[in-house]
Amino acid sequence: MTASEILKMMPLIIVLATPLITMLIIALHRNHLTTMIVSVIGLVLAIIAIPYSKALDLTKIGELLIIDNYALFYFLLIFTATIAIIIPSYPYLEMRFKGNREEYYLLILTATLGSSVLAASTHFVSFFLGLEILSVSLYALISYLRQTNEGIEAGLKYLILAAVSSAFLVFGMALIYSQTGKMEFNALMQFFSNSSKLNLISIVGLVLMIVGFGFKLAVVPFHTWSPDVYEGAPAPVSAFIASVSKGGILALLFRFFSQYDVLNSKPLFLIFALLAVFSMFGGNFLALLQTNVKRLLAYSSIAHFGYILVAFLAGNNAQNFKGVEAATFYIVSYFITIIGAFIVVGIFSTREREAMSVSDYRGLYWRHPWLSVAFSAMLFSLAGIPLTAGFIGKYYVLASGIDNQLWTLVIILIVNSALGVYYYLRIVVEMFSQPEEAAETKHPSPSVGVMTGLILAVLTIALIWLGVYPTGVIGAIKISVMGL
Amino acid sequence: MNSIIPYLIVGAIVFVLGIFTIVYKKNAVGILMGVELVLNSVNINFIAFAKFVDTGIHGQIISIFVIILAAAEAAIALAIILNIYRMKATVDVTQLNKMKH
Numbered sequence: 192m193t194a195s196e197i198l199k200m201m202p203l204i205i206v207l208a209t210p211l212i213t214m215l216i217i218a219l220h221r222n223h224l225t226t227m228i229v230s231v232i233g234l235v236l237a238i239i240a241i242p243y244s245k246a247l248d249l250t251k252i253g254e255l256l257i258i259d260n261y262a263l264f265y266f267l268l269i270f271t272a273t274i275a276i277i278i279p280s281y282p283y284l285e286m287r288f289k290g291n292r293e294e295y296y297l298l299i300l301t302a303t304l305g306s307s308v309l310a311a312s313t314h315f316v317s318f319f320l321g322l323e324i325l326s327v328s329l330y331a332l333i334s335y336l337r338q339t340n341e342g343i344e345a346g347l348k349y350l351i352l353a354a355v356s357s358a359f360l361v362f363g364m365a366l367i368y369s370q371t372g373k374m375e376f377n378a379l380m381q382f383f384s385n386s387s388k389l390n391l392i393s394i395v396g397l398v399l400m401i402v403g404f405g406f407k408l409a410v411v412p413f414h415t416w417s418p419d420v421y422e423g424a425p426a427p428v429s430a431f432i433a434s435v436s437k438g439g440i441l442a443l444l445f446r447f448f449s450q451y452d453v454l455n456s457k458p459l460f461l462i463f464a465l466l467a468v469f470s471m472f473g474g475n476f477l478a479l480l481q482t483n484v485k486r487l488l489a490y491s492s493i494a495h496f497g498y499i500l501v502a503f504l505a506g507n508n509a510q511n512f513k514g515v516e517a518a519t520f521y522i523v524s525y526f527i528t529i530i531g532a533f534i535v536v537g538i539f540s541t542r543e544r545e546a547m548s549v550s551d552y553r554g555l556y557w558r559h560p561w562l563s564v565a566f567s568a569m570l571f572s573l574a575g576i577p578l579t580a581g582f583i584g585k586y587y588v589l590a591s592g593i594d595n596q597l598w599t600l601v602i603i604l605i606v607n608s609a610l611g612v613y614y615y616l617r618i619v620v621e622m623f624s625q626p627e628e629a630a631e632t633k634h635p636s637p638s639v640g641v642m643t644g645l646i647l648a649v650l651t652i653a654l655i656w657l658g659v660y661p662t663g664v665i666g667a668i669k670i671s672v673m674g675l
Numbered sequence: 676m677n678s679i680i681p682y683l684i685v686g687a688i689v690f691v692l693g694i695f696t697i698v699y700k701k702n703a704v705g706i707l708m709g710v711e712l713v714l715n716s717v718n719i720n721f722i723a724f725a726k727f728v729d730t731g732i733h734g735q736i737i738s739i740f741v742i743i744l745a746a747a748e749a750a751i752a753l754a755i756i757l758n759i760y761r762m763k764a765t766v767d768v769t770q771l772n773k774m775k776h
Binding site: 344346357370 | 690692693694697703706710713714716717718720721724728729730732734736737741744747749751752754756758759764768771773774
């Protein structure tokens, strides 16, 4: 490996080194605040390394990794999101967990590493490795609050289902490998584009891989784990699963199919279209019935991944990557909103339990005007109300669908957006309604730390800024998607 | 053996046994063993394909990674199962039903 290759990989190397250094620091001096600060510094250094890495010309690192603009864009997104999740984790853990809190940061950092390896991988080996670094860290993170029944239960559920889905995925890889003898994405897609060579085994392999993808993205009908895991996991970890973990897998999905014309291939188009339709309807209808905010966010995230799949169908290489562009913008806005929403849920948690029921938020405006405004902004964006990032994202997805005449999918998307508005607004209405008399004693008012408040403020401002002036971010996404 | 078919048959049998174990076992450790069976069937396939299809050793390399993963997963899974046992004095997964819709 040459020096310039090492320089090119610098962001990844820093993210790899940070947990190692953190581990040593924990061995020498166990302190919660120090660990948190060191991990944030590591991530900030990794972000600083991104422009230097971008300036270098070469992209391919051996056979396994490709660090192009697309990968670097996702690195930036993943690292920033992780920082936004780590900082509010500090007061959350201080309040809710009485064991060793420091290892939490190690696990989050390794999970981030896994997710960013996914965004940069072009080979089955790096794909598998990244996915498993991510999932194995998540098993431990989900059951981190090990004195709670829910945490342990969620951890075991995720462990079994994720292990089975990885097994399906890797079995699919084996079947594809048996037909091609290759594991590089580009070579595989050349094979699949040449329909004369396709046979039953390779198609079964591809379907098994899509099942694996579906499990990780929690699209219907592979979604059953997600509400339980979102509910049982600590709020910051739920935010991490919803954003960073799914983002890395989506980045890989886009890259995997980037050279393949999904839109004009009958069976694959049908599979993804069905997944998208089921996820949109399933997610939204199940969310309508929910009174638990964390489960509601879980179902709504199922629906959001249905929307993203519509954009994914609307085009990659053959359509000039318009669809991937829209999907990437949607992911950016979705990251901001879902992380913000879970931060608010984390702030309202008490030592005994998390603020999960919708009634916990009753009259929030009268106690915490700023918090409730930030939370409303997040919910409006999830619902796709104008002037928020969610609206521009949805508009973009719709536009890419209309460009390719996917009328059925577009109409279903619009109907579902209307459904979504109802259950998001229900929480908003609850927040702004008058509290009952005894409310003050029932919900002890939480204290918001300076840093957590700052993160929340930045997220809210970013949300509105993207909703009003998205040009800059869209330009960056266009450049990054071009080289895919 | 110079034919790939026996390897595929053994791999498929182990895969199906693993899936059945995962679906029908109520004991968390049993489910974990089912997962290991499935991963090992994948290994059999990868190594067979590396011998018969590929000119290189990609299949063997990925199977080493799968073995490492299986070990890491078992470590974490047993830690979680141990905590369940400590809390509930049972490792029956049907007892884990606190969260419902």
